[in-house]
Amino acid sequence: MGELMGSSGTLRAELEAAMAGAGGPVDSADRLCHACVDLLGVDGAAISFVRHGVSQGTFGSSGELSRRWDEYQFTFGEGPCLDAVRQGRPVLARDLQDPEEVRWPAFADAMLSSGVRGVFAFPVRIAATRVGALDLFRRTPGAIEGEVRHGAGWASRLAALPMLELMSADVDWDVIGQGGGWTQLESLERVEVYQATGMVQVQLDVDAAEALIRLRGYAFAHDMTISDVAWAIVERRLSFKPDDFVNDLDAPRNHPL
Amino acid sequence: MIEAFVSLADSLVGPFDVVELLKDLTDECAQLLDVASAGLLLADTAGVLHVVAASSEQTRSLELFQLQRDEGPCLECYRTGVAVSIADLNEHAQRWPQFVPAARMRGFVSVHAVPMRIQDRVLGALGLFGNAVGSLNGEDLRLGQALAHVASVALITGNASADQAHVNQQLQIALDSRVYIEQAKGVIAEYLNVNMDEAFELLRRYSRDHNVKLTDVSQALATRTLSLELVAGSRQSSQPSQPPGS
Secondary structure, eight states: OOOOOSSHHHHHHHHHHHHTTOSSHHHHHHHHHHHHHHHHOOSEEEEEEEETTEEEEEEEESSHHHHHHHHHHHHHTOSHHHHHHHHTSOEEESOTTSTTOOSOHHHHHHHHHTTOOEEEEEEEEETTEEEEEEEEEESSOOOOOHHHHHHHHHHHHHTHHHHHHHHOSSOOHHHHTTSOHHHHHHHHSOHHHHHHHHHHHHHHTOOHHHHHHHHHHHHHHTTOOHHHHHHHHHTTSOOOOGGGOOSOTTSOOSOOO | OHHHHHHHHHHTSSSOOHHHHHHHHHHHHHHHSSSSEEEEEEEOTTSOEEEEEESSHHHHHHHHHHHHHTOSHHHHHHHHOSOEEESOGGGGTTTSTTHHHHHHHTTOOEEEEEEEEETTEEEEEEEEEESSSSOOOHHHHHHHHHHHHHHHHHHTTTOTTOOHHHHHHHHHHHHHHHHHHHHHHHHHHHHHTOOHHHHHHHHHHHHHHTTOOHHHHHHHHHTTOSOHHHHHHHHHHTOTTSOTTO
16 A cells, blocks of 8 residues: 555645646546555546546546556446446445445456455536546455545546546647646636636536636636636626637547547 | 524425525624624535635635635634634734735634534534634634534434435535536526526525425526526516516
């Protein structure tokens, strides 16, 4: 098991630091997964992207094996990740070998033959819309608790950032890749941003996650903060029209999945 | 003082909304206690704190400031599970070098933070902010703590055993619903060309008329599973003087 950080504040900062300087969203997601393995005492980590209830595949991972573990869920159409996204809460399987663990028979069989005993899935949210999950894999049975549990929660929040990039068309990674992860997340968690997200949903007839992505894209393109853009929308100084966006944001571009 | 409990207790009968309840809690504290305003931090399942309610915008921003800078009396209260009482912030400028100037800038000079807890678990912290130097008198502090207890119990309502999974789920619902309500206000404001306060009134009216939780209506609107026309319709029906077709 990797060495655990002494204080949760440090762990929080370490996870963020691991993503700094990434070369793009996939690299950033991979780095976050590696940090989970290094800091949370798990044997593998992967981030899956699920949109409109349909799996889009594994997006970041700590390695080939973790990617394969993660993809079993999509092969079998069952698993903690899909449940976590569906239910909007962490789904934790401390021991797949436990006879009482009957939730995902096909998935559990495949994982056990691959040497995995514990799987822990945490939903990833953008604007309260669930867009995927962070999955942690462990070869030994047992619950994840305390610091590690907190760390996993933080990591699942940070995982929203590469997801946002993945879905964003008009945002330059070189600009945003540098910013602090927590600062970026906090800038999205503001009342005016939530309200503007609702308004843009109607203006463009899109869901909340896409509305937020467009607000953010506008902010980057015009060198404004997302809060500034949100206020402009809420005060009706700015309004988005469907014609402004020719691309379909549902289809991620330039980033292979 | 009794009224505060009656009002909180009343809101627990029938379908009640966690976010409204917590907002009421901060408003009651600001009115009843010898403080200028109140704010409430609640932890999510990962132990990450969020501002869920505040009686004023300044308090909201000061609570946010504590979260962003990772320092301040409310955070300390949450982490230790023990009330933190600061009669004069000026004496604590070294303890919280960033928080103290930020609080003073907003006109606050005293802070009292009481934990929200269920059994051994600390759920969050209620911050009481004053604009005059001085301790909160014992009775006010006890009342603040008692209101926080009532709200904590309300948060996990319906499950006497209060197992971890249930508490986690309730907390996540409370945190999500805060987002949904603001998004739904935006959806209505845009669609009906009304301001945010009017949008909130419409949400509230629809929720009462149809006996559905505010959170549920908001989520349905924010996730676009409820027709906007229905909520818009509740506006029309409440204006009987307007002839149809006008």
